[in-house]
Amino acid sequence: MQILIIEDEPRAANQLQNLLKLLEFEHEVLEILDTIEDSVSWFKANPAPELVFMDIQLADGLSFEIFQKVEVQCPIIFTTAFDQYAIRAFKVNSVDYLLKPIQENDLQQALDKFLSSKKPSGLDPIMLKSFLADLQGVERREGILVKEGDGFAQLRISDLLYIYSEDSVSFGVTAHKRVIIDETLDQLHPTLNHAQFFRINRSQIVAKSAILKIDRYFNHRLKLSVVDDRGQEFIVSRPKTSEFKEWLNR
Template sequence: MQVLIIEDEARAARQLQKLLASCGFSYELVGTIDTVEETVEWFRTNPSPDLVFMDIQLADGLSFEIFQSVTVEAPIIFTTAFDQYAIQAFKVNSVDYLLKPVQKDDLSLALDKFTRSNKPQSLDPQILKQLLGSVQAQESRSGILVKDGDGFVQILITDLLYAYSEESVTFGVTQARRFIVDETIDQLYQSLDPLSFYRINRAQIVAKSAITKIDRYFNHRLKLSVLNPRDQEFIVSRPKTTDFKDWMNR
């Protein structure tokens, strides 16, 4: 039984492997991957595994973006830290899921269901992504509290043009200033409205309202012109180009 784990938290991936062993599940681990881009490349160059564990939020975006670029024929068990609203959405679409942190009993039940059915699930990634986007939009924030001299000031999310990660530090940029965000780029992205912001690559998030021009770029990528670019270059990674264009049309 070949298993692929797609998870951007190394600790969570290791814990899942331990739980699989404790459940008495005999398997061969064919890989652990933490990004959308690497997952797309893996499926393009490797035979399909027997089972995939897939986190919803990966290091460079939502795992649903994977299905825009490749066909995944293996059964999938999603792992998610999202709340009950998202879980209900997954149930409606007949998708197996595990709420993080994964518990042994829940994993055992999911494995039992997989063993009994052992069939690829009917998966409509567009519907699932829209449902997940609705949940994220409900929980999206209105501002970011940042240091300002000896005190703090709130930056409105509506003023945020883009954010990026550089040497493990997250920066946000408005028309007026650049500031440090006391969060990882992953944490910031998860709190933003997915209809208004897009993670174009592992290190950059861009507001739709900040984009002024889109050009074709080599290797089937896209290059963006944005407001107040400072010293940043904005390149949409290859696996995200189709999904990005769909997002721009919403």
């Protein structure tokens, strides 16, 4: 059984492979991909695998974006850390979805469902088109709850210059202060206005209005100068460079 794994967390990819071995599922991993861009390139250059395990939240966006750029004609088992994406996964006609951390029994059930299907197929194009339209029309949040003293306060999203993660804690920076946010970047990113905010790498989201200067950086990356950088380096990861340039031109 030839499978493709699309997962941007090495630990999660390793755990999946270990579970497949534990369940004695005969398979060959063709590739492990971690970005939308690399996944699109792979599907364009290779025959469809027999099965894909696909993480929904990748470093450069939601994996559903892959289907907007290339036709995927194979069964998919989605993986996600968030229940909110479970219904979305079924809307695009996946074989199944698995919540992280993946449990042995859940993986076995998903594999049984896949193997029992007489004619496992790819995604329903009509369902997919409808789903993507719904996804793009999701209402973006205007405020965010942040810690303030012994309590909480609401901060306007439009006031944020950038958001970053450090030692598993999320911080938001405005022109006047830095605040702690009780959400991960994976949870925050889908809810932001993507016309105004861009996730330049796994640990940083930057507002377009905060960017002062853009310089070339080694290994085909970009380095940003932003308002009130607080000693942080802002490097656009290589897989996101072309998308970032397009975003700036909008």
